[in-house]
Amino acid sequence: MLNQNQQFNEQQQKSSGMPPQQQFGGHELLEVDEAIGALTGGLEHYVIYDQHVQDQELSTIMQRQKTFLTQMYNTILDTFKSGKDPAVKTQTYLMEENNxxxxxxxxxxxxxxxxxxNELNDECISNGILGHLKAIASSFTLTALEATNPVxxxxxxxxxxxxxxxxxEMYLYQxxxxxxxVxxxxxQDMQAIINSHAPVQGNMSH
Structure with missing residues (x-):
């Protein structure tokens, strides 16, 4: 997909006459700035919380997530500054908790x-991290919907x-x-809601 995006970006550059690093819309720039801010805030709280974590399992999860998010931050910043494919492409995060x-x-x-x-404990820390991750996911979704630069x-x-x-993963830990x-x-209420929807019948190819 990135190769297709790169080709499109090169065609866009030729047609617009703008260098890749200037091929962003104004609204897009503001959304990206907020998204990077949400990611930065999350990363900073991983650091703030680190010395207060008591459970080794939580510490391991946080370190693994922080490492991944840091690379994600660098990948986003790479393309944000160049308008081109990043040096390190998007990776895939695999959690270790069972589901x-x-x-x-x-x-x-x-x-x-x-x-x-002194009252800060693992429940408070894991809840704070979960809140940051939810905010990052929401901000990234809005940014992806508003972005004009294909890469x-x-x-x-x-x-x-x-x-x-x-x-x-953090929810499962909690x-x-x-x-x-939960x-x-x-x-009976659960079943009533599940049964309140039915599939569309007939030929759906037209």
Missing amino acids: QSVYGMKPSSPKTPIQSI LRRIFADSIPNVIEMAY NKHQYYQ AQLQP
Whole structure:
């Protein structure tokens, strides 16, 4: 896809007379700036939280994600500054958590925001990281929809599944430790919703 984008970009450059690094729309530049800002904020919080993590498993997940996000940052910046294919193309993030969720709610004490850095714990840290990953995924999606530069658009679009995978990994970690509990509807209500939609019948080729 990047090769096709590169060819299109070269054709666009010839027709527009603009160098690749200037082939961005104004709205696109503002969205990209916000997306890079969201990614930067997330990366900075990985650093801020690092010394306060207690669980080695959480520390390992965070280090792996931070390394991947740092390369993602460099890849985006490479094309943002050149308008061309990046030196390091978009990679694929593979989480190490299994994808089994634990359903149901267990009684727990009401939570309040921490008032001191001494109260910072793994639940708070993993929740903060998950929030950043959700913000990055949302910002990247909006940016991909607004981007006019084909290479940059593809980089953001291809990066979204990776950020989603990281957010899912962090959710699974939280769920396993009962930091993120998943409520369910009553079986009859669940079935009623599932059965409230039906497939389209007949020939769908026309």
